Amino acid sequence: MLEGRHIVILGGSSGIGFAVAEAAIAAGATVRIGSTNADKIEAAALRLGASASGAVVDTTDEASLEAFFRGTGPIDHLVHTAGDRLPRGLAIGPDFDLAAAQVAMGARFWGPLLAVKYALPHLAPAASITLTAGLYAHRPAKGSTMSTAVAGAVEHLARGLAVDLAPIRVNAVTPGLIATEMWAKVPEDAQAAMTKAQPLPRMGAAAEAAEAYLYFMRAGFTTGQVAVVDGGRLFA
Numbered sequence: 571m572l573e574g575r576h577i578v579i580l581g582g583s584s585g586i587g588f589a590v591a592e593a594a595i596a597a598g599a600t601v602r603i604g605s606t607n608a609d610k611i612e613a614a615a616l617r618l619g620a621s622a623s624g625a626v627v628d629t630t631d632e633a634s635l636e637a638f639f640r641g642t643g644p645i646d647h648l649v650h651t652a653g654d655r656l657p658r659g660l661a662i663g664p665d666f667d668l669a670a671a672q673v674a675m676g677a678r679f680w681g682p683l684l685a686v687k688y689a690l691p692h693l694a695p696a697a698s699i700t701l702t703a704g705l706y707a708h709r710p711a712k713g714s715t716m717s718t719a720v721a722g723a724v725e726h727l728a729r730g731l732a733v734d735l736a737p738i739r740v741n742a743v744t745p746g747l748i749a750t751e752m753w754a755k756v757p758e759d760a761q762a763a764m765t766k767a768q769p770l771p772r773m774g775a776a777a778e779a780a781e782a783y784l785y786f787m788r789a790g791f792t793t794g795q796v797a798v799v800d801g802g803r804l805f806a
């Protein structure tokens with residue numbers, strides 16, 4: 571069902587987005603990936619092969635998004651996995667930094683919303699949009715107030731857009747701990763300690779998270795939903 575479909579993946583040069591690109595191409599689609607670093611895009615597109623293309627885009631910059639989507643052609647499915655490291659200064663207390671909090675909302679919340687704005691004229695009526703939230707939305711940890719709020723906001727953004735943009739379908743994937751470039755600097759024993767209480771006591775693979783995005787692309791009667799891919803961490 572993805573044979574011949576054109577899929578745009580913002581954040582596709584690495585991690586979960588790259589795994590979505592690989593899986594979509596394996597299912598017969600063509601993909602266009604976008605992220606901020608031209609070298610990363612070039613390397614990723616090379617690894618993905620002839621069914622992939624890529625271009626630089628910063629999802630926090632409206633002019634950049636407008637230019638990116640002008641070059642994409644008609645889109646069957648839009649996936650947003652772009653996300654950067656959260657800035658310092660988010661701990662709630664006397665040092666809480668509103669400017670840092672606004673940056674935190676940039677690539678993770680305003681980014682997907684603006685991406686939808688600029689993608690809309692290019693989306694087919696039967697298109698789907700899949701956003702990326704995070705497990706903090708359901709399982710806050712000490713010191714994670716902003717991450718919790720941003721992840722929850724993305725899930726609810728998907729629900730609101732599902733109603734506003736119908737018949738275009740909009741859903742969100744909520745990953746637990748997924749072994750991507752984001753975790754590259756965390757030693758394996760620390761990863762094992764973080765995941766040991768989960769029903770599935772390991773980091774998830776990016777390819778396992780990608781399955782949820784492919785499900786949402788194919789699931790023609792599913793909209794406004796959230797898929798949690800967390801090895802059961804929610805219940806740990």
Ligand SMILES: NC(=O)c1ccc[n+]([C@@H]2O[C@H](COP(=O)([O-])OP(=O)(O)OC[C@H]3O[C@@H](n4cnc5c(N)ncnc54)[C@H](OP(=O)(O)O)[C@@H]3O)[C@@H](O)[C@H]2O)c1
Pocket residue numbers: 580581582583584585586587604605606607608610611627628629630651652653654677678681702703704705744745746747748749750751752
């Ligand atoms: N991995 C996990 O355990 C986990 C858990 C919960 C939620 N998540 C969320 O899932 C999403 C993907 O995570 P990941 O692990 O796949 O991370 P990743 O490997 O670091 O990939 C993030 C991607 O986003 C791109 N990006 C960053 N800022 C961007 C911007 N402003 N505009 C466009 N592209 C941008 C990066 O490329 P450039 O450097 O080239 O811009 C990269 O391609 C993130 O939003 C993350 O918060 C991940």
